[in-house]
Amino acid sequence: MTLQDNIEKIVTHPHLSPKQKSNYLALEAENSLPYVAVSEQVNNAMKQGIICDMFEGHAPFKPRYVLPDYAKYLQQGSQYLELSPAEDFDDALNALTILYFHVPSVTNIPVYLGQLDALLMPFTKGLDTDAIYRKLKRFWILLDRTLPDAFMHVNIGPTDNIICRTILRIDAELQQIAPNLTFMYDPAVTPDDLLFQATSNICQCGKPHIANYPLHADAFDTRGFGIVSCYNALPLAGGANTLVRVNLKEVALNANSIDDFFAQTLPYYSQLAFELIEVRSAFLHQQSHFFDSFLVKEQLIDESRFAPMFGIYGMAEAVNILQALLPSAAEVTTTNVASKPNTGYGHNLDANELGLRISAALDNIVKSTPVTYGYNGRALLHSQSGISLDKNVTPGVRIPYGSEPDPISHIQALAEHHQYYTAGISDILTIDETVKANPQAMFQLCKGALSSGFREFSANVANNDLVRVTGYMVKRSDIETFKQCGSRTNTTGLAAEAAINTGIFQRQARVIAHEQAPFIHE
């Protein structure tokens, strides 16, 4: 199809809003440029679906994710935006709203809205509980209606404070898909009853995610970090310049033995991923002029705090494929691994150990490979939760859909992987509806997961209308009606595609993937 045909298809699309059309048109325009120059090997690996640039575009002119230092901004105001420092609560909300419109990301909508309780607590003087509630509720509705993208992410906790409590209350009341919400939990700081409120919210609306604060804090410096989009942990006042991911399933299919996988194929395709990371981030940092932005001049972001994310997915398939190459596995073919729910990755001790060995090898590769534009000169390893076009390959290191064991076995099978994925890992547990009447059970499960080494605890309660289809929240009823009438929410289109391609409604967990896929849904 020619460029003009594509453009015509977009502008005449019956279900896209003018703004959604503008976004797709911009992508078409960018992608009409030649791709950043890569070697033939990289080009082939991309064509074969072994490495993937997440469809970020041919000529990256903005980072994938940006995490501005909102506290600094509220404190100093902005010369560029002609704003003086915030003086009260309304000032602060107004200033934040303004800046959100100037924070780019791969989705054109900010993926990080800040550690809102820490940001707003200095401005609560003189306000009673009810006033805070009313102001925050309006703000919450504004975010959902004007920035309709469930990749945008608010952080709260680990301290107990009125903003944190009020946001949890409002989020459960409104049950909006946006913003996404992470609650930081620190056993040394967070009282049990606050965590209980957060985990009770999960029973009601699938949010928030609970982040293991000490584990994340140790991975970054004192300037801090944020959880953005879906489960990406990144340096505050920085972000991710790009995300390149490796399809471990395809890498395994190119190996002729487990030894060959570790000695040859995995290092080879990892190096190709790094080559792609280098050329994409070089274009962004050297040619796009993004880092001339006022965000840099006013020190809300710092170029040295941007890191590439080295993403992986398809761990489950990779492990099962490699296990089948073992001489002892002569009769255990991948076919009968698939037909037996209780065998293979996630269920079998040897398979789980092999998976862990792969994660450790990836960690070693990422930590020993310098990059030109990285956090301390390195990329950050990320267990990537898939995109809407993925077929027959499981996101990140997750256990394949429909074959997940019970939640505790699920956590125990994957917990050890979490230490390696500095830039985030999303294992989403599906809990059956009976948990709704028993939030104590959710609370205990969450505590158990975090004490086992989970970086993030995310759970879906089966049959909630709000479901996490690909790492972000969508309403199940929205998915069902999307085909007829389109959606006000950008992410619902992606979710509809994901639901069709991945058979998600057959699966126990309701979460697979995230990120933008630049395709129009018929």
Next chain:
Amino acid sequence: MSKHAVVSQILPFSCVDGPGSRLVIFLQGCNYQCKNCHNPHTISLCDACGDCIDSCPEQALSLIHSQAMPLPQLRSQEMLLHGDLIPVNHSPSSSQSKPHIVWDSTKCSQCDTCITVCPRQSTPKTSHYSVEQMLEVIYGQRHFINGITLSGGEASLQLPFIIELFSAIKSSEHLSHLSCMLDTNGSLSSTGWHKLLPFLDGAMVDLKAWQQDTHHYITGRDNHSVFTSIELLVQHNKLYEVRLLHIPGITDYEHDIDALGGYLSNLPTETRVKLNAFHHHGVKGIGSTWPQCTQADIARLANQLTQRGVTNIVLPSLYI
């Protein structure tokens, strides 16, 4: 040598078997013959007749004549829990040779053909655990659960195992925070309860019908001991929940609503009155022709009980 139990299933995470998150151990064997049983394969113990062996499409079953425990028999099997395979191999403890079925869980596809062909409607897919082995399983889950619940079948038929297990939990440094609950049909004798009470945190008791005749028709047994058990548990402040499985037109809860309501309203206010809705899943025989219980049926029963002063009513989380 520690006590052993015949276990039909271990559920690592349950939200409906007592307070909080619970590991539930289902013991094989029941002294009731409920027509409405949702798990009829847990009623009878396997007698190793071997009829199931040839029917298994995965060849996961075999009959061996070898060492035997007095009873329950021991089997070699692999128990899948917390992502690890915990081998539960038993060494011979007696020279007596007795046949038993060996179930290889790694080959099993859970098609349940073996249960369908069993003349006793039993399952060969049971496992045998010593108290130590069970403690090991519980230890691995301890951060995720608030306690354990023994269920069945009728768990109290294997009382010595339960007493030893609960007592070991209560005296363990790492496990004593876990609450120990029993899910029972209420048939245990007062003598039995008194042995268990020192280690028991609470019980969930089924009250399957109000009238003697109805109870006998549904379960094959009288309900006298059920009332005695409830009374005893109330006296010792250990009655966590009374459960009513409502089958419209079969159970007599609505027919005797005044007597039932009066009785339940006199229970301690902390005792939950849990209403469960009968459905056909798993039910064999005449029970499968009985009407299923709808959300409206439950709402009507709950309303009638509320009018009669029953306060702590818990409705089903979902209806099938």
